[in-house]
Amino acid sequence: MKKLLLTIAVIAFGFVAKAQDGQFNVGGYIGLPIGDAGDAYSFSYGAEVNYLFELSEEFQLGPSLSYQQYLGDTVAGFEIPSVAFLPIAAAARYSISEKFSVGADLGFALGIDEGNDGGFYYRPMVGYQVFDKVTLQLSYSGISVEGATVSNIGLGAVYSF
Numbered sequence: 001m002k003k004l005l006l007t008i009a010v011i012a013f014g015f016v017a018k019a020q021d022g023q024f025n026v027g028g029y030i031g032l033p034i035g036d037a038g039d040a041y042s043f044s045y046g047a048e049v050n051y052l053f054e055l056s057e058e059f060q061l062g063p064s065l066s067y068q069q070y071l072g073d074t075v076a077g078f079e080i081p082s083v084a085f086l087p088i089a090a091a092a093r094y095s096i097s098e099k100f101s102v103g104a105d106l107g108f109a110l111g112i113d114e115g116n117d118g119g120f121y122y123r124p125m126v127g128y129q130v131f132d133k134v135t136l137q138l139s140y141s142g143i144s145v146e147g148a149t150v151s152n153i154g155l156g157a158v159y160s161f
Contacts, residue, residue, distance in 0.1 A: 029156025041070040064091035085109040119145040
């Protein structure tokens with residue numbers, strides 16, 4: 001698994017080294033935990049910063065750093081503690097049209113809490129540009145953790161500089 005992540009990172013940063021123009025993005029989201037996480041967590045939220053290099057008119061690639069928080073729920077009278085992750089990833093975006101884009105983040109999410117080792121991180125998304133520098137994003141975010149997946153469906157906004 002670590003070799004796969006290292007390979008992805010080397011390829012991503014190899015593309016980045018050849019790129020000339022870039023764009024800094026900052027965003028946030030709110031989400032609903034689903035799957036394994038839906039049973040233990042009630043709500044999720046997060047923030048992301050990335051710098052995307054323009055490899056062509058339609059395709060951008062670059063590094064991404066995020067923060068994700070899952071708020072614990074009460075299950076059968078027991079309170080589940082909240083859990084937080086710090087995803088470090090390669091981000092790719094492809095413009096389908098002037099307003100629509102698709103993309104994905106792939107990397108590793110570091111567990112911030114005690115006993116949280118983190119896991120493989122992936123986040124496919126669809127974006128719609130509502131203003132010149134603001135894009136709404138609908139995404140699925142998943143982190144593979146010890147045989148389970150902590151995941152959510154989120155809605156967020158990204159501001160581009």
